[in-house]
Amino acid sequence: xxxxxxxxxxxxxxxxxxxxxxxxxxxxxxxxxxxxxxxxxxxxxxxxxxxxxxxxxxxxxxxxxxxxxxxxxxxxxxxxxxxxxxxxxxxxxxxxxxxxxxxxxxxxxxxxxxxxxxxxxxxxxxxxxxxxxxxxxxxxxxxxxxxxxxxxxxxxxxxxxxxxxxxxxxxxxxxxxxxxxxxxxxxxxxxxxxxxxxxxxxxxxxxxxxxxxxx
Amino acid sequence: xxxxxxxxxxxxxxxxxxxxxxxxxxxxxxxxxxxxxxxxxxxxxxxxxxxxxxxxxxxxxxxxxxxxxxxxxxxxxxxxxxxxxxxxxxxxxxxxxxxxxxxxxxxxxxxxxxxxxxxxxxxxxxxxxxxxxxxxxxxxxxxxxxxxxxxxxxxxxxxxxxxxxxxxxxxxxxxxxxxxxxxxxxxxxxxxxxxxxxxxxxxxxxxxxxxxxxxxxxxxxxxxxxxxxxxxxxxxxxxxxxxxxxxxxxxxxxxxxxxxxxxxxxxxxxxxxxxxxxxxxxxxxxxxxxxxxxxxxxxxxxxxxxxxxxxxxxxxxxxxxxxxxxxxxxxxxxxxxxxxxxxxxxxxxxxxxxxxxxxxxxxxxxxxxxxxxxxxxxxxxxxxxxxxxxxxxxxxxxxxxxxxxxxxxxxxxxxxxxxxxxxxxxxxxxxxxxxxxxxxxxxxxxxxxxxxxxxxxxxxxxxxxxxxxxxxxxxxxxxxxxxxxxxxxxxxxxxxxxxxxxxxxxxxxxxxxxxxxxxxxx
Numbered sequence: 116x117x118x119x120x121x122x123x124x125x126x127x128x129x130x131x132x133x134x135x136x137x138x139x140x141x142x143x144x145x146x147x148x149x150x151x152x153x154x155x156x157x158x159x160x161x162x163x164x165x166x167x168x169x170x171x172x173x174x175x176x177x178x179x180x181x182x183x184x185x186x187x188x189x190x191x192x193x194x195x196x197x198x199x200x201x202x203x204x205x206x207x208x209x210x211x212x213x214x215x216x217x218x219x220x221x222x223x224x225x226x227x228x229x230x231x232x233x234x235x236x237x238x239x240x241x242x243x244x245x246x247x248x249x250x251x252x253x254x255x256x257x258x259x260x261x262x263x264x265x266x267x268x269x270x271x272x273x274x275x276x277x278x279x280x281x282x283x284x285x286x287x288x289x290x291x292x293x294x295x296x297x298x299x300x301x302x303x304x305x306x307x308x309x310x311x312x313x314x315x316x317x318x319x320x321x322x323x324x325x326x327x328x329x330x
Numbered sequence: 331x332x333x334x335x336x337x338x339x340x341x342x343x344x345x346x347x348x349x350x351x352x353x354x355x356x357x358x359x360x361x362x363x364x365x366x367x368x369x370x371x372x373x374x375x376x377x378x379x380x381x382x383x384x385x386x387x388x389x390x391x392x393x394x395x396x397x398x399x400x401x402x403x404x405x406x407x408x409x410x411x412x413x414x415x416x417x418x419x420x421x422x423x424x425x426x427x428x429x430x431x432x433x434x435x436x437x438x439x440x441x442x443x444x445x446x447x448x449x450x451x452x453x454x455x456x457x458x459x460x461x462x463x464x465x466x467x468x469x470x471x472x473x474x475x476x477x478x479x480x481x482x483x484x485x486x487x488x489x490x491x492x493x494x495x496x497x498x499x500x501x502x503x504x505x506x507x508x509x510x511x512x513x514x515x516x517x518x519x520x521x522x523x524x525x526x527x528x529x530x531x532x533x534x535x536x537x538x539x540x541x542x543x544x545x546x547x548x549x550x551x552x553x554x555x556x557x558x559x560x561x562x563x564x565x566x567x568x569x570x571x572x573x574x575x576x577x578x579x580x581x582x583x584x585x586x587x588x589x590x591x592x593x594x595x596x597x598x599x600x601x602x603x604x605x606x607x608x609x610x611x612x613x614x615x616x617x618x619x620x621x622x623x624x625x626x627x628x629x630x631x632x633x634x635x636x637x638x639x640x641x642x643x644x645x646x647x648x649x650x651x652x653x654x655x656x657x658x659x660x661x662x663x664x665x666x667x668x669x670x671x672x673x674x675x676x677x678x679x680x681x682x683x684x685x686x687x688x689x690x691x692x693x694x695x696x697x698x699x700x701x702x703x704x705x706x707x708x709x710x711x712x713x714x715x716x717x718x719x720x721x722x723x724x725x726x727x728x729x730x731x732x733x734x735x736x737x738x739x740x741x742x743x744x745x746x747x748x749x750x751x752x753x754x755x756x757x758x759x760x761x762x763x764x765x766x767x768x769x770x771x772x773x774x775x776x777x778x779x780x781x782x783x784x785x786x787x788x789x790x791x792x793x794x795x796x797x798x799x800x801x802x803x804x805x806x807x808x809x810x811x812x813x814x815x816x817x818x819x820x821x822x823x824x825x826x827x828x829x830x831x832x833x834x835x836x837x838x839x840x841x842x843x844x845x846x847x848x849x850x851x852x
Binding site: 137 | 462473474477549811815818819822828830835838
C-alpha cells in the first residue's frame with residue numbers, strides 16, 4: 116500500500132542512519148581545509164562517537180594531528196582507524212606519512228605499499244611511495260604501482276613524469292623517452308620533462324653505437 | 331505598511347490568537363515528557379494541552395501548567411486515546427502529538443497563521459522530520475539523522491490510497507470533528523490515516539512547506555530500523571476503506587458500483603465484491619442485481635431483488651434507481667473488471683471529464699461494456715430513453731462514452747517519481763534530474779523536485795553549477811538537513827570550503843536540536 120511514495124519511510128530511516136555522521140565528517144573536512152584544526156578534530160570526535168566502528172573519523176583525527184605535528188597522536192589515530200576497518204587504505208596512507216616524517220623510510224615504504232594494495236588509485240600514496248623509493252634507492256615495486264595507476268589514469272602527467280624518471284634510473288631509456296613524449300604532448304610547457312627528455316635522448320644516442328658494435 | 335509595522339501586527343496576532351487544543355497521547359511510548367515540553371514551548375501561547383494517559387514512570391513535568399489538562403485512561407487501540415483527547419478539545423483548532431514526537435517552537439503558530447489566512451481549507455499540515463536515534467543502553471538517544479520523507483502537496487486520491495499527511499504535522503478546525511466523525515476507537519495503527527481520509531471528504535488540506543516537528547524512530551545499536559512500510563493489518567485496512575461518515579461530502583464524490591453478473595453468479599458474486607473491496611480505496615457502495623445473489627449481504631453491499639428472467643439492462647436499471655452515489659460505475663456483466671480500472675475511470679470522470687462525458691471501464695469487449703457515469707447524467711438518459719438499452723440511451727442523450735486517457739489516470743506524479751527513481755538506479759542521473767525538474771513544473775512540487783534533481787546532478791558529476799542553482803532554490807524555500815548537506819557537498823567539491831562550512835553548521839544546528847535543548851550526540 117505504501118510502496119508508491121517517492122522515498123519510503125524505511126528508506127528515509129536508512130538515509131537518516133548516517134546523515135549526522137556525514138554532516139560531521141564534511142564539516143570536519145571543511146574546518147580542516149580552512150585551518151580550524153581544533154574544531155575539525157571536535158567534529159571527527161563526535162562522528163566517532165556516533166559510528167564507533169567506522170575508520171573515517173580516526174583518519175580525520177590522524178590527519179589533523181599530522182598537520183599539527185603531533186606524530187605520536189597521529190599514529191595512534193591511524194592505527195585506531197586500521198583496527199576498525201582493516202581495508203581502510205587511508206589509514207595505511209596516514210601511517211606511511213607518519214613514518215616518513217619520522218624518517219623511517221622502510222616503514223613508510225611498507226605502509227604506502229599496503230595502502231596501494233587496497234587502493235591502486237591513491238595518488239598521495241603513489242607519490243609518497245615514489246618519494247620514499249628515492250630516499251631508499253629501490254624502484255622496482257614503485258614502477259609496478261605507477262604502471263597500474265597509469266592504466267587507469269593515462270593522462271596523469273605528474274605520475275607519467277615520475278615513471279619516466281624511474282625508467283631512466285633503471286636504464287630503460289626507450290620506455291622513459293616514451294613517457295616523456297606523452298608528458299610533453301599533454302603538457303608542452305613542462306620544462307623538467309623537456310630537460311629529462313634531452314638527457315634521455317643523449318643517453319640513447321650514446322649507447323646506440325655500442326649496441327650496434329656488440330651486435 | 332513598513333516591515334516593522336507588519337512585525338508588530340504579527341506579534342499582536344499571536345498574543346490574541348485563537349485557542350489551539352493539542353491532544354498529546356502519552357499511552358505506550360516513552361518520550362511523553364519531551365513531547366509535552368515541546369508543546370508548552372510553543373511561540374503561540376493560547377493553548378489547551380490535553381494529555382491522554384499517564385506518560386512515563388515518575389510522571390510528567392509540566393502538568394502544573396494551567397494550560398494542561400490530564401485525561402484519565404489509556405488502554406485499547408491508539409484510536410481510542412486520540413478519540414478521548416479530541417472529544418475534550420475546546421479550541422478553535424486541534425492538533426496532535428504523540429509521545430515519541432515533538433513540535434518545533436513555531437509549529438502551532440505556523441499552522442494557525444496558514445489556516446487563519448485560508449478561507450477554503452479546514453486543515454493544514456507542516457512537514458515532519460523522521461528523526462532516527464540510536465537507543466543506547468544508558469538511556470541516551472544520539473541523533474543519527476533527520477529526513478523529511480514525504481513533502482508532497484495534498485492530493486485527495488493519494489491520501490485515500492495511503493497515508494501521506496503525518497498526524498504530528500496536522501492541524502484542523504475543531505468543527506470538522508463532528509462532521510468527519512472523529513477518530514475510530516477500534517483502530518490502532520491506521521487510526522490517524524483513517525481520520526485524515528475522512529477529513530479529506532470535507533475539506534482541502536493546506537500543505538505548509540516548512541518542517542515544524544519531528545517523529546522519533548529509535549534503533550538499538552547494530553540493528554536495522556523497524557520497517558513501517560510493511561502491509562498494515564488487513565482487518566484495519568478493510569475497516570478504514572469501508573468508513574463512510576455521514577453525507578454530504580462537499581469535497582469527494584461518492585461512488586456507487588453496480589454489478590449485474592451474467593449469468594447470475596450467486597455466492598461467487600459476493601466473492602467478486604470482496605475482491606474488489608480489497609483493492610478499492612475510494613469510498614464506495616456496491617449494488618448487486620443478481621437473482622441468485624448471496625443469502626447474507628455483506629456490509630456496504632445492497633442486494634436487490636431482481637427476476638431471473640430480467641434482461642441485464644433491466645437489472646442494472648433497478649440498481650441505478652437505488653444508488654445514492656454521485657457517480658455510478660456500471661460494471662460489465664462478465665469478465666474481470668479490476669478495482670484499478672474502476673478507480674481510474676472514476677478519477678478521470680471527476681477530475682478531468684467534461685459534464686457530457688462518461689468514462690468506459692477498461693477495454694470494452696463486444697456485448698460487455700461498463701462505464702462510470704455521473705448519477706444525474708445516467709438517470710436523465712434512462713428517463714428520456716427508457717426503451718433503449720442503457721448505453722444507447724446514454725449516447726442518445728448526448729453522453730460521450732470514452733476511455734480514460736493516460737494522463738487522466740490517478741497517481742501521475744507517483745508514476746513520474748518511480749520513472750525518475752528507475753533512471754537513477756540505472757545510473758542515468760542526468761535523465762533522472764530532467765525528469766524530477768519536469769515533475770516539479772507539472773505538479774507544482776517545485777522545491778522537493780528541485781532538490782531531487784540537484785541530488786541526481788551531483789551524482790552525475792560535472793553538473794555542479796546547475797545542481798547548485800537548484801539546491802540553493804530549494805534550500806531558500808524550505809531548508810532541510812539533506813538539502814543543506816547536498817549544497818555543502820557541491821560547494822566543497824568546487825573549492826568553496828567557507829560557504830560549505832556555513833551550510834554544514836546550519837545542518838548541524840538542526841541535528842543538534844532536541845525538545846530538551848541542545849545535546850551532544852553522545
